[in-house]
Amino acid sequence: MEKNKKTDKIEQEKVEVKKTEKVEEKKIVETKEKSVDKKEPEKKVETKEKIEEKPKTEEKKKDNKKPVKIVKKTDATVNGKDLHIGRKHAVAICNFIRNKNIDDAINLLNEVLKYKRAIPMRGEIPHRKGMMSGRYPIKGTGIYLKLLLSLKSNAIANDLELEKFKLYAMANVAARPHKRFGSGRFKRTHVLLKLISKQKVKKQIKEIK
Numbered sequence: 001m002e003k004n005k006k007t008d009k010i011e012q013e014k015v016e017v018k019k020t021e022k023v024e025e026k027k028i029v030e031t032k033e034k035s036v037d038k039k040e041p042e043k044k045v046e047t048k049e050k051i052e053e054k055p056k057t058e059e060k061k062k063d064n065k066k067p068v069k070i071v072k073k074t075d076a077t078v079n080g081k082d083l084h085i086g087r088k089h090a091v092a093i094c095n096f097i098r099n100k101n102i103d104d105a106i107n108l109l110n111e112v113l114k115y116k117r118a119i120p121m122r123g124e125i126p127h128r129k130g131m132m133s134g135r136y137p138i139k140g141t142g143i144y145l146k147l148l149l150s151l152k153s154n155a156i157a158n159d160l161e162l163e164k165f166k167l168y169a170m171a172n173v174a175a176r177p178h179k180r181f182g183s184g185r186f187k188r189t190h191v192l193l194k195l196i197s198k199q200k201v202k203k204q205i206k207e208i209k
Contacts, residue, residue, distance in 0.1 A: 076155040076165075078147050080191035082174050089137040090171035090189045092121045093144050098169045102155070102162055102195065106148050112141045144191070151193050165195040 083090075096119050097105045111117040118134030119141075125133040155162060174188035 073158045074160075074197065076151055076158055076160060076195045078151040078154065078193045080143070080147050080193075082188045083143055083191055084187065085137075085140045085143055085189050085191075086187045087171065087173055087189050088121070088123075089119075089135075089140040090191060092119050092135075093137065093140055094169035094171045094191070096120065097144070097148075097167055099166050099201075102148060102152055102165070102167055105167055106145065106152075109141045109145050109148070112136060113138060113145075147191060147193050151195065155195055160195065162195075164199075165197055166201060168192075168194040168196050 093109075096108070100108075108117060112119060115136055118128040118131060118136055120131050120134045122133070125135060128134040152162070155165070170192045172190045172192075174190045176185040176188055178185055
């Protein structure tokens with residue numbers, strides 16, 4: 001009997017210990033949940049504060065930017081490199097265009113395309129109507145027209161008055177690549193077109209004199 005009583009007491013003690021452990025676990029879980037609920041609104045508040053701070057920093061960065069100085073250009077240039085034109089035709093077209101107004105030069109080249117006006121050339125070339133010798137280099141005039149139109153658009157973008165400017169044209173020999181077969185070579189030239197103010201031209205002439 002005494003043994004049975006002892007075993008009953010031990011079992012009761014074990015049951016009580018388990019109950020106390022369960023109660024403690026419940027308390028720990030409740031305290032954790034409360035702490036999580038308290039921390040969440042703090043995070044939200046912190047994020048709002050950060051969002052409010054960001055535009056301030058962005059405003060400071062914008063204020064620190066230096067104003068960009070826009071330099072007004074007094075000239076307009078176009079560089080045509082490795083163009084598929086012969087040197088002789090390129091030089092003749094440059095001489096035909098040089099020291100003229102850009103609109104007049106465009107109109108003259110359009111007349112050349114329509115075979116109404118020939119470009120004067122040197123050498124043993126047959127004479128044309130109204131001149132000693134000349135030709136109609138259609139391919140070269142088409143390339144020069146594209147360059148002149150791009151030059152005109154550059155001048156308009158730079159707010160230049162076209163009436164106060166003259167054309168400066170120059171052609172140079174470029175590297176001539178070999179053809180696929182044989183010893184032949186392609187014709188290539190560099191072309192520079194530039195609008196120069198008439199006042200600068202007058203000053204240069206005076207300095208030369």
